Amino acid sequence: MSAPATIINPKNWLDPLPVGELFPNPAPLEVDVGCGKGRFLIARAKSHPKSNFLGIDRLLTRLRKIDKKIARADLSNVRLLRLEADYSVHFLLPPESVSVFYVFFPDPWPKRRHHRRRLFQDSFLEAIEETLVPEGRIHIATDHLNYYEQVHELMTRASAFNEIPPFVPTEEEQTDFELIFLGQGSEIGRCSFQKHSR
Numbered sequence: 558m559s560a561p562a563t564i565i566n567p568k569n570w571l572d573p574l575p576v577g578e579l580f581p582n583p584a585p586l587e588v589d590v591g592c593g594k595g596r597f598l599i600a601r602a603k604s605h606p607k608s609n610f611l612g613i614d615r616l617l618t619r620l621r622k623i624d625k626k627i628a629r630a631d632l633s634n635v636r637l638l639r640l641e642a643d644y645s646v647h648f649l650l651p652p653e654s655v656s657v658f659y660v661f662f663p664d665p666w667p668k669r670r671h672h673r674r675r676l677f678q679d680s681f682l683e684a685i686e687e688t689l690v691p692e693g694r695i696h697i698a699t700d701h702l703n704y705y706e707q708v709h710e711l712m713t714r715a716s717a718f719n720e721i722p723p724f725v726p727t728e729e730e731q732t733d734f735e736l737i738f739l740g741q742g743s744e745i746g747r748c749s750f751q752k753h754s755r
């Protein structure tokens with residue numbers, strides 16, 4: 558039997574999601590922020606059946622494609638949320654509910670006057686810190702080296718995190734955008750951080 562439709566339609570968009578009720582089995586929650594077409598999300602959910610995965614993206618067309626892939630692969634450990642990423646992390650993820658965040662190839666907003674639209678800002682990091690469990694991790698990748706430097710500086714300045722060796726995806730886990738950038742010969746900046754224990 559194929560998995561049911563996986564795009565979440567919260568009854569309440571103001572309070573934290575009942576994340577435990579979204580999945581059939583209780584398991585650590587891993588969140589792919591800006592999951593795009595879901596190549597990483599699907600591969601990771603298949604190879605890690607003992608974790609639950611939430612993909613967040615604002616583009617419904619992309620989430621519908623992932624939803625079909627989830628049904629074809631009969632995965633019960635993936636759910637999708639069509640919403641703005643910063644709002645989702647700030648308001649919909651409960652405190653200390655996430656074991657791993659993945660933020661792969663966030664929009665770089667290359668023009669200086671648009672930098673304030675970038676996802677990584679102090680307030681986003683505060684929300685990441687609040688929603689991660691103690692010792693939870695965040696893995697980041699971008700082809701935009703100026704953005705990489707900004708993110709790396711923000712993360713190393715944040716006292717709640719320690720830098721750890723960067724997450725390197727397997728071939729199956731490389732994201733759709735990563736494949737494009739690698740095809741263009743772009744350098745990829747990767748970094749990972751772990752929240753302190755209590």
Ligand SMILES: C[S@@+](CC[C@H](N)C(=O)[O-])C[C@H]1O[C@@H](n2cnc3c(N)ncnc32)[C@H](O)[C@@H]1O
Pocket residue numbers: 590591592593594595613614615616619640641642643660661662663664732733734735
């Ligand atoms: C460059 S793509 C990367 C997608 C995917 N992570 C990958 O590596 O293939 C950025 C994705 O983030 C989504 N996105 C950008 N800004 C967002 C925001 N503020 N809230 C939610 N999704 C956002 C876009 O719709 C797009 O799918």
